[in-house]
Amino acid sequence: MDSESNDSFIGKILGLFQRLIYDIVTSPINLILVGLIAFLLVKLLRLKRKPSDYPSSVKMPPQLPKMPKQDLTVEQLRGYNGVDSNGRILTAIYGDIFDVSRRSDLYGPGGSYSLFAGRDATRALSKMQLTQSLFSDEYDDLADLADNERSTARNWHEDFREKYDIVGRLLKAGEKPSVYPSEESAVDGNASSGNKKTE
Numbered sequence: 001m002d003s004e005s006n007d008s009f010i011g012k013i014l015g016l017f018q019r020l021i022y023d024i025v026t027s028p029i030n031l032i033l034v035g036l037i038a039f040l041l042v043k044l045l046r047l048k049r050k051p052s053d054y055p056s057s058v059k060m061p062p063q064l065p066k067m068p069k070q071d072l073t074v075e076q077l078r079g080y081n082g083v084d085s086n087g088r089i090l091t092a093i094y095g096d097i098f099d100v101s102r103r104s105d106l107y108g109p110g111g112s113y114s115l116f117a118g119r120d121a122t123r124a125l126s127k128m129q130l131t132q133s134l135f136s137d138e139y140d141d142l143a144d145l146a147d148n149e150r151s152t153a154r155n156w157h158e159d160f161r162e163k164y165d166i167v168g169r170l171l172k173a174g175e176k177p178s179v180y181p182s183e184e185s186a187v188d189g190n191a192s193s194g195n196k197k198t199e
Helices: 002-026 028-048 074-078 101-107 122-127 147-163
Strands: 090-093 096-099 165-169
Touching: 002 028, 090 122, 090 147, 096 147, 122 147
Parallel strands: none
Antiparallel strands: 090 096, 096 165
């Protein structure tokens, strides 16, 4: 009796399986859905692979040494555009100068944000526009920005602070640069302000 119930159970499963196959094969919509599910499963399995499984086609530039802290004028900042500065790329937001060199793919020549390289990006970020006319060749006091634009720029400033090192301040005309202690003379041996997250 047990063998008969097992045979009956197996027969029911085979019958259901045959009916499922028949329903899939005879319906174009079901065929499309099965194909889509298979495609998504393959994509999902590829995403779960380790990055080391794929050969790297993008060559990352060598890591630059940490830049000593220093204040710069707008004219001096222009020299740090990734071309004239041996790969060093700086950008300023709300008076702070950030070293974005490690993301030369974004801020370097040909990058999506190459307009930021060696420039004060505050006005462009406040207006959320990548337009050459928003980058000034002189110190920009940002006095004409609306409150919502200032808030947007401050949010960008906070985002950059989490990702990149601040290497100095952008100087107004006639302003004297600060003198920063060197890394070796820092009391606790760590002049940087916390760990920065990577992108």
